[in-house]
Amino acid sequence: GAVVSQHPSRVICKSGTSVKIECRSLDFQATTMFWYRQFPKQSLMLMATSNEGSKATYEQGVEKDKFLINHASLTLSTLTVTSAHPEDSSFYICSAYGQTETEAFFGQGTRLTVV
Amino acid sequence: KQEVTQIPAALSVPEGENLVLNCSFTDSAIYNLQWFRQDPGKGLTSLLLIQSSQREQTSGRLNASLDKSSGRSTLYIAASQPGDSATYLCAVRLRGDYKLSFGAGTTVTVRA
Numbered sequence: 001g002a003v004v005s006q007h008p009s010r011v012i013c014k015s016g017t018s019v020k021i022e023c024r025s026l027d028f029q030a031t032t033m034f035w036y037r038q039f040p041k042q043s044l045m046l047m048a049t050s051n052e053g054s055k056a057t058y059e060q061g062v063e064k065d066k067f068l069i070n071h072a073s074l075t076l077s078t079l080t081v082t083s084a085h086p087e088d089s090s091f092y093i094c095s096a097y098g099q100t101e102t103e104a105f106f107g108q109g110t111r112l113t114v115v
Numbered sequence: 116k117q118e119v120t121q122i123p124a125a126l127s128v129p130e131g132e133n134l135v136l137n138c139s140f141t142d143s144a145i146y147n148l149q150w151f152r153q154d155p156g157k158g159l160t161s162l163l164l165i166q167s168s169q170r171e172q173t174s175g176r177l178n179a180s181l182d183k184s185s186g187r188s189t190l191y192i193a194a195s196q197p198g199d200s201a202t203y204l205c206a207v208r209l210r211g212d213y214k215l216s217f218g219a220g221t222t223v224t225v226r227a
Binding site: 006032034041042043044046049091093095097101102103104105106107108109111 | 119147149151156157158159160161164166204206208213214215217218219220
């Protein structure tokens with residue numbers, strides 16, 4: 001299967017600072033990547049669809065100015081949580097479809113804690 | 116909007132017992148359905164993918180069935196082992212869409 005690598009796996013930051021999370025497709029090119037958020041004991045909620053070379057598409061209720069997404073190459077998408085607050089603390093996971101664009105593969109996830 | 120439900124939310128079985136995990140979805144116009152495994156604090160590992168034209172898929176001790184008309188999929192894990200302890204998520208993709216709709220998962224504990 002395809003490999004999606006996410007970094008960092010966990011990060012602690014102070015309120016008001018920004019944090020960048022990277023998502024890379026290691027052995028394939030991904031024109032589209034997806035960013036999810038997962039609350040404890042809950043399902044994954046799609047935040048946005050990241051499109052290479054164009055603006056991301058955000059789901060309803062997701063603040064695009066708070067969660068900045070950049071997809072500058074076919075193998076890298078980044079999610080920047082700006083002016084982080086404790087309520088932004090969560091588990092963030094990215095995904096991409098493999099070369100057949102059929103099966104979805106996920107990164108390892110990033111545990112963000114804002115103190 | 117696609118709603119995906121997984122029952123039960125949690126399951127505890129002794130080692131060696133077979134596991135049956137259920138997933139139901141409301142919109143039967145699906146492209147495919149995937150089963151994932153998630154260990155605590157980790158990402159998702161793809162277990163099985165069933166295309167809409169398929170009735171089942173098998174990989175080792177895992178077998179997943181799909182009944183589109185009734186909006187159901189079942190994941191069977193034979194002869195469970197403590198290493199099977201994890202949360203299992205099903206995700207449904209609709210035709211003409213890239214988005215996945217997830218269930219809340221079933222957390223499985225296999226007791227040694």
